[in-house]
Amino acid sequence: MLHLIKKSFAVLILLMSTSALADHIIIKEAWLPEAAPVAKVMAAYMNITNRGTKNSSITNVSSPQFKKVEIHSMTHANGMMQMKKLDGVKLLAGKTVALEPGGFHMMLFNPKKWFEDGSNITLNITLDNNETFQIIAPVIK
Amino acid sequence: MPTEPKSSLPLLIIIVILLSVAAGVLLNQGYLSTSRDNKTPTGLEATVLPNARPIRNFELIDHHGKPFTADNLKGNWSFTFFGFTHCPDVCPTALKIMQQVWKKLPSEKTKPNMLFFSVDPDRDPPDVLKKYVTYYHPDFMGITGKLDQLDIITNQLGILYGYGDKEEGSEDYNVNHSAQILLIDPQGRMRAVFSPPYDAGSISHALDVIRNFYEG
Numbered sequence: 001m002l003h004l005i006k007k008s009f010a011v012l013i014l015l016m017s018t019s020a021l022a023d024h025i026i027i028k029e030a031w032l033p034e035a036a037p038v039a040k041v042m043a044a045y046m047n048i049t050n051r052g053t054k055n056s057s058i059t060n061v062s063s064p065q066f067k068k069v070e071i072h073s074m075t076h077a078n079g080m081m082q083m084k085k086l087d088g089v090k091l092l093a094g095k096t097v098a099l100e101p102g103g104f105h106m107m108l109f110n111p112k113k114w115f116e117d118g119s120n121i122t123l124n125i126t127l128d129n130n131e132t133f134q135i136i137a138p139v140i141k
Numbered sequence: 142m143p144t145e146p147k148s149s150l151p152l153l154i155i156i157v158i159l160l161s162v163a164a165g166v167l168l169n170q171g172y173l174s175t176s177r178d179n180k181t182p183t184g185l186e187a188t189v190l191p192n193a194r195p196i197r198n199f200e201l202i203d204h205h206g207k208p209f210t211a212d213n214l215k216g217n218w219s220f221t222f223f224g225f226t227h228c229p230d231v232c233p234t235a236l237k238i239m240q241q242v243w244k245k246l247p248s249e250k251t252k253p254n255m256l257f258f259s260v261d262p263d264r265d266p267p268d269v270l271k272k273y274v275t276y277y278h279p280d281f282m283g284i285t286g287k288l289d290q291l292d293i294i295t296n297q298l299g300i301l302y303g304y305g306d307k308e309e310g311s312e313d314y315n316v317n318h319s320a321q322i323l324l325i326d327p328q329g330r331m332r333a334v335f336s337p338p339y340d341a342g343s344i345s346h347a348l349d350v351i352r353n354f355y356e357g
Contacts (some may be wrong), residue, residue, distance in 0.1 A: 033233055036226075036276035038269055043229040074230060079301045080317045081231050081337075102320075102337055107229040109313070 024052030025091065025127065030137035032121055033101075037114040042066075044106040044123065044137055045099045050091035058089040060126040067110035069123070074103050083107075088128070117141035182354040186335070186343040189351060193330035199293040201258075201286030204271035209284050211294075214329035218352065219254035220344075221323045223300045225261035225316045226273045231337070232257075235322060236277045241341035243278055246348070252280070253324075253348065259285040260295065260302040261316050298323055298331055324348065326355065 030046035050056050061069040071086045081102075089097055089104070099105050106123070115121060119139040126132045181189040198211040220239055224232035239255050246252055257274045259265035262285045265273075270283030285291070295302065302318035322344065324333040333351055335344055 033237070035233060036273045038272035038276070039226060039233075041227050041229045043233070072229075076320075079299075079319055080303070081320045082317045083230070083305075083315050101230060101234045105230050 024050060024054075025056060025125075025133070026051055027125075027135050030123070030135055032108070032115070032137055032139045034115070034117045034139050034141040035111075037116075040110055042108045042111060042115070042139075043101075044069075044108060044121065045101060046106075046135075046137065047096050047098050048089065048091060049096040050093055053093050055093050056091040057128045058091065058125055059087070059128050061106055062124045063108060063122055064124075065112050065115065065121055066108040069109070070107045072105055072107050074105065115139045182350045185333075185347045185350060186340065187324075187347045187351075188334040188336070189347075190332055190334075193326055193328065193332045194297070195328075195330045196294060196297050196325070199286075199290045201284050201290050201294070202267060204267045204274060204283035204285075206267045209286075211329055214254075214325050215327060217254050217327055218348065219256055219325040220348075221256045221258060221298075221325060222321075223258045223260055223295060223298075223302065223318055225259050225318070226265050226269060227261065228316065231318075231320050235320065235337075235339065236274075236281075238339040238341050238344065239281070239322070240277045242345045242348070243280075245341060245345040251352075255281040257281060257283050258291070258294070259283060260288075260291055260318060261304075262286060262288065262291070264312065324351065 026049045028047045028049070030044065032042050032044045035042045048058070058071065061071060063069050071089055073084050073086055075082050075084070091097060097104065108121075117139055120136045121139060123135050123137060124132055125135065179191050181191050196211050196214065201209045203209040203213075220242070222232070222235045222239065224235065226232070236257065239257075243252065243255060255278065257270075259270055265283075265285055267283070267285065270285055274281045274283035294300075300319045300321070300323075302316060305315040305317060307314040320337050322335040322339060323331055324335070324347075326332040332355070333347065335347070
């Protein structure tokens with residue numbers, strides 16, 4: 001229940017912050033599963049909706065709390081889950097892209113410290129028109 | 142008509158041969174066997190192997206640095222997953238599910254072994270593996286070793302893995318791998334396969350049913 005409250009609160013912050021900065025791109029339910037303290041990577045999941053009338057795309061993601069962030073697709077091929085780095089995420093007008101466990105995700109490399117449950121992660125998201133906006137996503141155990 | 146018995150004799154032989162072949166096939170398929178070994182419980186979200194697959198010996202190490210061989214798979218049921226600690230998505234998801242399955246199993250007596258095999262020994266020495274795996278539960282065990290030994294067990298279990306863009310000395314490469322959670326029986330044989338998306342409730346239910354079916 002506490003997790004739900006935390007998550008809802010974070011979504012509220014997200015809605016406030018994203019709507020002011022990129023009014024046609026709405027990011028909801030952004031979160032990162034807590035990882036083992038020894039883990040050198042984390043994943044971020046979210047739903048990204050393009051409420052505009054033009055197609056858009058995310059071309060870069062960074063975080064001051066990590067060395068780098070990549071966007072990955074995940075496909076089941078040749079009996080294996082194959083992860084592939086993408087140049088960006090296409091955001092078709094009026095559509096939502098879901099980044100979720102076992103599918104599309106953001107991969108965050110080399111955390112500056114262990115981010116436990118309740119930590120907030122800052123993600124700077126750049127669109128193809130060079131507009132950059134920031135979201136805060138909670139770490140949830 | 143004196144010729145009739147002579148002409149039906151070859152036919153009789155053919156019928157006998159056909160019946161023998163049919164009986165042989167049925168026996169081989171387990172239809173005429175009373176043992177449950179060749180049968181499977183139904184209605185599970187799992188692929189249960191009618192003939193549990195024995196595993197030839199391999200020599201790996203556990204996360205304490207102690208030898209881990211095919212014998213260590215005997216004596217208890219074991220869930221296994223093959224992955225690596227630099228895995229952002231699939232491995233943490235699978236381990237989280239294994240953690241939930243563990244919590245759902247009622248008593249200590251019914252707890253299976255929970256084994257995480259790293260197919261990335263270069264970045265996953267035992268001490269790293271120990272910290273990684275025990276984060277999910279102190280009783281979970283990490284296992285790794287030399288690639289030729291890992292290949293002995295992965296080949297037998299049908300687990301595939303491969304490195305993407307791995308360069309000498311690089312810390313930044315991806316490992317593609319099969320994402321099945323496998324169930325090994327107390328005789329050290331592969332008995333069932335669970336494929337993603339996993340559900341902890343159906344996996345723990347399947348363990349109960351499979352255990353009762355083959356042990357009950």
